[in-house]
Amino acid sequence: MKRYDVVVIGGGAAGLSGALALVRARRSVLVVDNGTPRNAAAGHVHNYLTRDGVPPAELYALGRDEVTGYGGEVVIDTVTRVRRPDGLFVVELAGREAVEARRLLVTTGVVDQLPEVDGLAERFGRDVLHCPYCHGWEVRDQAIGVLATGPMAGHQTLLFRQWSADVTLFLNDVLEPTEEQWEEFAARGISVVQGKVEAVEVTADKLSGVRLEGGRVIPRQALVVQTKLEARADFLADLGIKPTEREAMGAVFGQAVDSDPIGATAVPGVWVAGNVTDPMTQVMNSAAAGLTAATVINADLIGEETRLAVEAYRAVATTSVV
Structure with a gap:
């Protein structure tokens, strides 16, 4: 198996940024995405300084070019399993031979699970949104539903x-606002609609309305x-x-891999970064x-290499004295 200092699993912003720093540190790096x-x-993509408004595919293509420009490798494949039979990680891939890694950086992100509302998934990322800082400017002054x-x-x-100023909250039979929230909504001119949401309406490839059970x-x-x-x-x-x-x-909104503030997991040699450990970032x-x-x-790799070098140095010095 081919061996790398680091295998980065996931080729989004976190993975490519980490890979770029590592290849510039003269590490052998494979990015699997x-x-x-x-x-x-x-x-x-928004709020990315100097790249605001860049399409995601373009941003990642630029990142891959930078990583490979310094000698890193990038492959489009799926990691199916990671094991550690000895001191090295074995990364098994769906479409090619497994590789070995001294360290892992996992940046595979999250999957958005949408509620079961007819037509919702098809509009997600377009006019069905989740983040005001990512999409708020693009829908400014429009009729927005929550x-x-x-x-x-x-x-x-x-x-x-x-x-x-035109915001409507659909309670969808899952939310009962508190008295304080009712007052806040009224003070801010926010409409509140009772009843379960059944589907989203689309006209000319644009979201045009929200349909409730009963047809309204x-x-x-x-x-x-x-x-x-x-x-x-x-x-x-x-x-x-x-x-x-x-x-x-007070409610579960998802799952993530635990890590410390610098991305280290409980397993030595494995780091995580991005949405896989911080879903809201x-x-x-x-x-x-x-x-x-x-x-x-x-x-961490330098520490290991220095320790091994000192052990080798001591062995040679001891032999020379004898």
């Missing part, structure tokens, strides 16, 4: 009110929804790494986390 980024459906899927819906509603349609141009976020980490099970639940406002934060983890990985 399955070609299905979380934001593939989105037209643009679909309640849990207790965070009230918070989302108040956030999107910053971008539009509320005209809307954009719909906000809180997805359930599930970490892509099944391939780490043999190492004993499994995602744990994350909560906000944005693209630029993910890139920064990948860079942070990469510098720590390089320092």
Whole structure:
């Protein structure tokens, strides 16, 4: 098997940023990406300094070119399993031979699980949205709906009110606002609609409304929804790494891999960065986390190499004395 200093699993902002730092540190690096980024459906990446508005595919293509320009390798493939029979990690791939790695940087992100509302998934990333900082400017002053899927819906509603004066909260039979929230919605001019949401309406390839059970349609141009976020980490099970639940406002909103602030997991030699460990983080934060983890990985490798060099040096010195 071909051996690398570091195998980076996931080729989004976190993975490519980490890989770039590592190849510039003269490390042998392989990036494995399955070609299905979380934001593939989105037209643009925002809040990424000097690259605001760049399409996700273009950003990642630029990142791959930078990594390979310094001698790194990037392959489009899927990691099916990672095991550690001895001191090295064995990374098994779906479409080619397995490779060995001294260290792993996992940046595979999350999958958005959408509520079962007819037509919702087809519009996700276009006019069905989840993040005001990612999409708020693009839907400013439009008729925005917020679909309640849990207790965070009230918070989302108040956030999107910053971008539009025409905001409607659909309680969807899952949210009962508190007295304080009712007062906040009234004070901010936010409409609240009772009843379960059945489907989204589309006209001329644009979202045009939200249909309730019974057939009533509320005209809307954009719909906000809180997805359930599930970490892509099944391939780490043999190492004993499994995602744990994350909560906000008393409700589970997804799963992620536990790590310390610099991305180290409980398994020595395995680091994580980006949405796989911090589901709420944005693209630029993910890139920064990948860079942070990469510098720590390089320092860890230097520590190992120095220890081995000292052992070899002592062995030679002892032999010379004898």
